[in-house]
Amino acid sequence: MSWTERQRAMLREMGLVTWQPGSRAADPAPAAQPVPAVATPRPVAGPPARVMQQAVAPAPPAAAAVLDIATDERTRHIATLDWPALRDAVAGCQACALCQSRKQTVFGVGDRQARWMIVGEAPGEQEDLSGEPFVGAAGQLLDSMLRALSLTRRDDGPEPAAQRVYIANTLKCRPPRNRNPQPSELAACEPFLMRQLALLQPRLIVAMGRFAVQALLRSSDPVGKLRGKVHQYQGVPLVVTYHPAYLLRSLADKARAWDDLCLAASVAERP
Numbered sequence: 001m002s003w004t005e006r007q008r009a010m011l012r013e014m015g016l017v018t019w020q021p022g023s024r025a026a027d028p029a030p031a032a033q034p035v036p037a038v039a040t041p042r043p044v045a046g047p048p049a050r051v052m053q054q055a056v057a058p059a060p061p062a063a064a065a066v067l068d069i070a071t072d073e074r075t076r077h078i079a080t081l082d083w084p085a086l087r088d089a090v091a092g093c094q095a096c097a098l099c100q101s102r103k104q105t106v107f108g109v110g111d112r113q114a115r116w117m118i119v120g121e122a123p124g125e126q127e128d129l130s131g132e133p134f135v136g137a138a139g140q141l142l143d144s145m146l147r148a149l150s151l152t153r154r155d156d157g158p159e160p161a162a163q164r165v166y167i168a169n170t171l172k173c174r175p176p177r178n179r180n181p182q183p184s185e186l187a188a189c190e191p192f193l194m195r196q197l198a199l200l201q202p203r204l205i206v207a208m209g210r211f212a213v214q215a216l217l218r219s220s221d222p223v224g225k226l227r228g229k230v231h232q233y234q235g236v237p238l239v240v241t242y243h244p245a246y247l248l249r250s251l252a253d254k255a256r257a258w259d260d261l262c263l264a265a266s267v268a269e270r271p
């Protein structure tokens with residue numbers, strides 16, 4: 001991929017040095033890795049009820065059966081919702097304890113015709129206040145990286161669908177004091193993300209951070225092990241990368257994250 005002067009300026013702004021053919025300028029980023037078609041298809045109908053059972057293990061068999069039925073019914077209902085009904089369902093959701101401490105839910109942002117879907121982890125304090133995912137310093141870094149690829153989260157600009165992204169989190173409510181999400185919370189919230197994906201039908205998914213990866217790939221492997229290749233989620237190519245909040249603390253991995261986005265861009269450009 002060759003960069004325009006504007007893109008190179010953006011990369012410099014992010015602290016990344018671009019390598020040009022014939023140039024001896026050092027590029028801290030390792031060469032973009034080839035794109036093996038590593039396909040690990042996930043079952044089409046993810047079993048959130050089963051995950052929730054694992055998290056609430058001591059339940060006696062009869063109670064577990066009731067929980068299964070209730071969760072299945074809820075999941076089936078969410079799978080029928082259109083965008084406005086889905087947003088309303090998230091706004092009024094009380095399916096896990098995070099509803100008690102949130103200021104507001106964080107549904108998602110971007111164009112509903114977007115080809116890219118970026119999936120993050122959970123809202124932080126800024127997101128809880130604003131109701132939008134990826135705001136604050138991490139959001140600014142993400143926006144800079146997107147701009148370098150001529151992508152935008154805006155849904156009211158002149159850009160074509162190919163340049164638009166939709167951004168959502170795995171969890172729609174902020175965990176108190178930004179603690180890690182619990183398995184039962186991820187399972188309870190999963191049907192909302194599944195429905196967003198089904199409605200959006202993106203050409204590409206970028207999973208940012210450990211909990212987004214765990215939710216979508218059902219893998220406990222670290223991000224560093226899963227990045228650099230193309231996975232599949234229900235037939236949609238999925239690229240794993242670091243969360244921007246982590247990149248703010250780990251400059252060395254910024255260049256790897258840029259490689260990941262370049263890999264994602266090459267996938268999105270495929271016919």
Ligand code: SF4
Pocket residue numbers: 090093094095096097098099105171172173185188189
């Ligand atoms: S985190 Fe998800 S499941 Fe839990 S209350 Fe919020 S919207 Fe509902």
